[in-house]
Amino acid sequence: MHLDDSFPPDAPWRFLMALNDSYMFIPNGMTELMRVPAPPPLNYWLRPKDEALDQKARKAYVAHLRSLADAWINTGRHGSVESPLDRKLSRSLRQTLRAWAAVNRPDITFDDSGETVLLMPVTKIDYRSPIAAAENAAVLLFGVFLDSPFRSRLFKCLRCEAYYYSERQPRGPIKHGTYCPLHRHAASADRSNERKRLPEREQKLDLAAQCWNRWPKRITDEGQQAEWVAAEVNRGLGLDCAEIKRNWVTRHRATIQERAERRYPTAR
Numbered sequence: 001m002h003l004d005d006s007f008p009p010d011a012p013w014r015f016l017m018a019l020n021d022s023y024m025f026i027p028n029g030m031t032e033l034m035r036v037p038a039p040p041p042l043n044y045w046l047r048p049k050d051e052a053l054d055q056k057a058r059k060a061y062v063a064h065l066r067s068l069a070d071a072w073i074n075t076g077r078h079g080s081v082e083s084p085l086d087r088k089l090s091r092s093l094r095q096t097l098r099a100w101a102a103v104n105r106p107d108i109t110f111d112d113s114g115e116t117v118l119l120m121p122v123t124k125i126d127y128r129s130p131i132a133a134a135e136n137a138a139v140l141l142f143g144v145f146l147d148s149p150f151r152s153r154l155f156k157c158l159r160c161e162a163y164y165y166s167e168r169q170p171r172g173p174i175k176h177g178t179y180c181p182l183h184r185h186a187a188s189a190d191r192s193n194e195r196k197r198l199p200e201r202e203q204k205l206d207l208a209a210q211c212w213n214r215w216p217k218r219i220t221d222e223g224q225q226a227e228w229v230a231a232e233v234n235r236g237l238g239l240d241c242a243e244i245k246r247n248w249v250t251r252h253r254a255t256i257q258e259r260a261e262r263r264y265p266t267a268r
């Protein structure tokens with residue numbers, strides 16, 4: 001069985017983007033729209049009648065998507081071990097999806113080759129209760145996602161809480177936690193360094209000294225430089241260290257500079 005064409009194969013991507021609060025992927029028109037004049041050739045465009053209410057509906061949409069995704073991911077978490085292949089519907093997810101299906105009634109038909117096609121209903125939006133409508137739209141997208149192979153490839157980064165899909169279908173449990181591509185490296189460096197690790201302050205000073213003379217030439221302003229160094233240090237930091245801000249760099253400027261000259265002199 002497959003889904004009808006009104007649910008294109010990119011639905012899992014739209015699901016992921018909306019989970020990460022990407023503005024473009026949150027559907028429009030969950031609240032009433034009105035026409036506003038625009039220069040030709042458009043002549044008009046559509047804008048929510050009530051901007052505040054529209055924002056509320058969009059927030060509700062993302063919050064509901066996340067609660068569904070989190071509940072789904074959690075069914076495969078056992079302590080620090082994550083088993084995406086063990087995920088199943090929790091009681092409350094089951095209730096949500098079944099209640100949705102009972103009201104919205106997906107339909108069945110056959111395509112030219114004789115295959116069964118599941119027709120997902122076009123949900124009519126009840127503008128009197130836009131929040132409920134937004135939550136309904138979220139359940140629909142979650143249902144489509146569940147029908148895709150991405151159901152066992154969805155993860156939530158333990159550090160930044162961003163959602164991502166793994167590149168490959170996982171074969172078994174993941175023992176060292178799940179981290180997005182940005183934090184994966186830091187997480188594994190953390191594990192291998194656990195024993196021989198320097199105290200946090202030393203680690204930060206050293207990272208700062210390492211990149212001190214590497215800052216791009218286009219940055220000539222001291223404030224900007226501190227900002228850049230702080231970002232570099234944060235990238236290399238272990239997961240359990242607090243991130244630094246640019247004023248940390250400014251405060252330790254002399255120490256960092258001295259250490260950079262001593263330990264990491266540039267070939268000049």
Ligand SMILES: [Zn+2]
Binds near residue numbers: 158180181183
């Ligand atoms: Zn992350």
